[in-house]
Amino acid sequence: MVYFLYICFMLTKAELTKLHILKTVAPIFNQNGYAATSMSDITLATSLTKGAIYGHFENKEELAIAAFNYNVKSMLLRIGEHLSTNDSPIEKLYLITDFYRNYYNYSKELGGCPITNVGVDANNQNTALLERVRYVVRKIQDQIATLIEDGIKAGEINTEINAMTFAKRIDTMLQGAIFLTYTMDDDSYLKETTHHIDSIISNELKE
Amino acid sequence: MVYFLYICFMLTKAELTKLHILKTVAPIFNQNGYAATSMSDITLATSLTKGAIYGHFENKEELAIAAFNYNVKSMLLRIGEHLSTNDSPIEKLYLITDFYRNYYNYSKELGGCPITNVGVDANNQNTALLERVRYVVRKIQDQIATLIEDGIKAGEINTEINAMTFAKRIDTMLQGAIFLTYTMDDDSYLKETTHHIDSIISNELKE
């Protein structure tokens, strides 16, 4: 059997299988958590056997980490695409809130928000996974802070603003909204919060 | 053997055992999650056997629900105590943020924040537990909203304020701060957020 990707990007059959495993397994780990996901779940979902799975991943933990990285990568890629629409720092800030405005629908495909789920799941459990979560949280906050600093330099944002303070404040609101939206199955938390952040940008950040 | 509580409140030995189980098991379930907590963990921690445990709880799920309720009850009790310090609605609002200011230290005793942990853990997994989480979230938000409405009636808070909107906004910020404080093991999220909410009360709510 010959696959499109195989021809196009010169991927070996094994690499394709690895991608298939990750794509299939990522939302399962994300939705069920590490402990509640069994290797049987994985073989069943991928239609592969343990031999194939363990041929690509050393153990369950390595697979879980790879699955989390897969989810995060596709998420950050999507944010990046969204932000590339506009060049102005302050407009990019609005685009971040715009991304999270529809985050419920989007992240459902990933089996929920990977940051929220793995952050809670790995807390005091899995050191390697938790470290990855922290890295991504820092990365997102740094990105927001950099945008604010760029906005200050461009004269779009008030010079007296502390970039990291506001970045963390925005991230805190977003994380709370994501958690409550999922827990209450109510999108209005994300809608209201993104709207609120927009008005903060307009009223408190804008020069 | 005779226990203090036994004499004082006329609790049977069995009821005492049940309390002992819940007190021991509640933080374990909260910290590890439902799937990652085994009955062996429970028998080991309580120094009891399966016979004793299953004599008091029908199955693992019932025990997990009882453990969550135990944590929530002690948490709500603590908030209630804290709020009883003052009678003014707006001062009670400040006392809520004051409670969450030191929430990291307090909730560590419970094995983390029960709302956050069980909210994520039970999402798309355990219907009964998730329903309990939702009930508690609504209860907390209603409590905040009621305080704001009382403040409006008392002339302490601006009449144009939408109580539930602000209650949900405050809760969203708190949930985000709790999540990030735990995930990043950094208390400053809760400190900064409670400080920020205080200034919102002072600047946006106060008449």
Place this chain on the structure above:
DNA sequence: GTTTAAATATACCGATTGGTATATAATTAG
């Protein structure tokens, strides 16, 4: 097309899972 190497399937491992039937111990009621 054949050989060689890699990828996948099969069958199995000991340990642990949640749960139960029954025996034993402790407590309560008379």
Place this chain on the structure above:
DNA sequence: CTAATTATATACCAATCGGTATATTTAAAC
């Protein structure tokens, strides 16, 4: 103090857990 009852301990269950050694199939290189 005894009898009835309740609470706890013991021993066991089938099922599943994560993981592995080996056989078999498939793809890659020539």
